[in-house]
Amino acid sequence: xxxxxxxxxxxxxxxxxxxxxxxxxxxxxxxxxxxxxxxxxxxxxxxxxxxxxxxxxxxxxxxxxxxxxxxxxxxxxxxxxxxxxxxxxxxxxxxxxxxxxxxxxxxxxxxxxxxxxxxxxxxxxxxxxxxxxxxxxxxxxxxxxxxxxxxxxxxxxxxxxxxxxxxxxxxxxxxxxxxxxxxxxxxxxxxxxxxx
Numbered sequence: 001x002x003x004x005x006x007x008x009x010x011x012x013x014x015x016x017x018x019x020x021x022x023x024x025x026x027x028x029x030x031x032x033x034x035x036x037x038x039x040x041x042x043x044x045x046x047x048x049x050x051x052x053x054x055x056x057x058x059x060x061x062x063x064x065x066x067x068x069x070x071x072x073x074x075x076x077x078x079x080x081x082x083x084x085x086x087x088x089x090x091x092x093x094x095x096x097x098x099x100x101x102x103x104x105x106x107x108x109x110x111x112x113x114x115x116x117x118x119x120x121x122x123x124x125x126x127x128x129x130x131x132x133x134x135x136x137x138x139x140x141x142x143x144x145x146x147x148x149x150x151x152x153x154x155x156x157x158x159x160x161x162x163x164x165x166x167x168x169x170x171x172x173x174x175x176x177x178x179x180x181x182x183x184x185x186x187x188x189x190x191x192x193x194x195x196x
Contacts, residue, residue: 001048002034010035010054014065028070031063036083040094042113044068047075049096049111052083058101059083062111076116080107086133088140090162095121097142097160100129104147108160122165126156132183134190138163141171143192146179153179153196 005011012029030048037051037059046065053059060081064073078096085099094111098104106127110119124142131145139159147154155173160166174192181195 001039001046002030002037002051004035009033010052016067027065027067028072031072031074032061034059034061038085038087038096038099040087040089042089042092042094047087047089047094047111047113049078049087049094050082050085050099056083058099064113075111075113076118078111079109079118079120080105082107082129084129086131086140086142088133088135090135090138090140093162095140095160095162097133097140098124098128098131098145104128104145110162121162122160122167124160125158125167125169126154128154128156130179130181130196132181132192132195134183134185136185136188136190139168141183141185141190143174143183143190144178144181144195151196153177 010033012033014027016025016027034051037048039048048063051059058081060077062075082099086097096109104127106124108121110121128145132143141159143157155177157171159168178195182193
């Protein structure tokens with residue numbers, strides 16, 4: 001979804017991989033070109049949040065894609081414009097955490113699709129962007145990322161408990177300092193992949 005093309009231009013291209021027949025196709029493009037967005041799925045729709053327009057202007061847009069209709073609609077804008085953030089759905093609520101505008105952010109904002117409304121939640125203790133995130137036992141774990149300059153990566157591991165609206169900070173850090181990472185959870189464990 002979006003990103004940069006071969007000419008380093010911001011793109012609106014959306015490509016879909018079919019795991020059954022090992023093929024790629026193009027879907028309806030994003031309503032506008034964006035890079036460094038965050039995306040999460042819920043009720044068979046994809047929610048694309050934030051990112052940057054060309055060259056590095058932070059966006060607060062929320063775009064919702066329906067793959068059955070192959071159409072995009074725009075939701076209520078996120079309160080804080082930012083890119084390189086993390087988003088996750090828990091119990092029907094989308095949480096947008098961290099990211100960067102002109103500096104690392106600790107913003108934590110929750111979106112309710114049923115009311116198309118945003119609410120501010122407890123701020124992340126460590127402001128950062130380009131982190132990884134995954135859900136285990138109803139908590140959102142935010143791992144690694146960058147705290148300031150583009151190459152200052154960290155290993156910090158913090159978890160957000162949405163039921164208590166509080167953060168857990170006494171967690172073992174990642175063994176290596178990395179940012180621009182991917183993360184996922186399987187059977188109660190979090191796997192962090194790649195990065196800088």
